[in-house]
Amino acid sequence: MKILDSNELDVTPTDAPLRIDHPNGASETLYPDGGYTYQSAEGHSSYANADGSGGWMAPDGSYGWWDSQGNGGCQWADGSYDNWYADGGSDWSDGSFGVLCQNELYEKHWHNEQTMEDANLITSLYSQNVQVFGSDLSQIDPFAANTTQQASANR
Amino acid sequence: MKTVMPPQISSIKPPSPETPKHQRAERIQQQVEALRAEIEGRRKLIAESGEPAQH
Numbered sequence: 001m002k003i004l005d006s007n008e009l010d011v012t013p014t015d016a017p018l019r020i021d022h023p024n025g026a027s028e029t030l031y032p033d034g035g036y037t038y039q040s041a042e043g044h045s046s047y048a049n050a051d052g053s054g055g056w057m058a059p060d061g062s063y064g065w066w067d068s069q070g071n072g073g074c075q076w077a078d079g080s081y082d083n084w085y086a087d088g089g090s091d092w093s094d095g096s097f098g099v100l101c102q103n104e105l106y107e108k109h110w111h112n113e114q115t116m117e118d119a120n121l122i123t124s125l126y127s128q129n130v131q132v133f134g135s136d137l138s139q140i141d142p143f144a145a146n147t148t149q150q151a152s153a154n155r
Numbered sequence: 156m157k158t159v160m161p162p163q164i165s166s167i168k169p170p171s172p173e174t175p176k177h178q179r180a181e182r183i184q185q186q187v188e189a190l191r192a193e194i195e196g197r198r199k200l201i202a203e204s205g206e207p208a209q210h
Contacts, residue, residue: 018201022161030201036194044166048194056167056190064167066187074183076169082183090180098180 159204162197165190 018030025041034050043059052068058077066072070086084090091097167190170182 018204020159020201020204022159024161026161026164028159028162028197028201030198034198036198036201038162038164038194038197040164044164046164046190046194048191048198054191054194058166062167062169064187066191072184072187074167074169080169082169082180084180084184092176092179096176098176 159200162193164193164197 015032017032019027020029021027027039029037031037036048037045038047039045044057046054046056048054053066055063055065057063060077062075062077064072064074071084073081073083075081080093082090082092089098165186167183167186170179174182
């Protein structure tokens, strides 16, 4: 995913906010610091900062955010959430999460019955973006010995 | 001053429950990327429009 860099923006500096109210009820405001806000008549809104970060909100109460580093998240109206990270990892409110393995997202449920050792291993894999080698990613078990050794080697 | 057409800003929707887990984050990120691009486009458009503030 290409992350837009604020340096790529061609925003003309202004001395005061520029606000536009549209006939359809939407409004937009551009702030002197490069910030931008959008509000629709239906209650959707979004914003962006000059550093490339931003977010959105919906009438149902869901909202999301992203930063300039490639991280982001969404909080949904039903209370669930999804987060993703610049290293290719992601996690969900049901306890699942993914790590990047040879450019594929590997998923593994993190159940409560798993041991703290398992949890620590997964946390290590996740935080270090461990590359797991294998032709069939569906057969790779992050708790298997080879993966453990790989994780250990990267510690 | 230029006339600035109303924006068509996308909304973000959660992936369907049938979406495979390994595609879930990707689906959301695609939506977010589209939203970011729309926002950046609007920022540039408004900055170039010279539209005065309306209070």
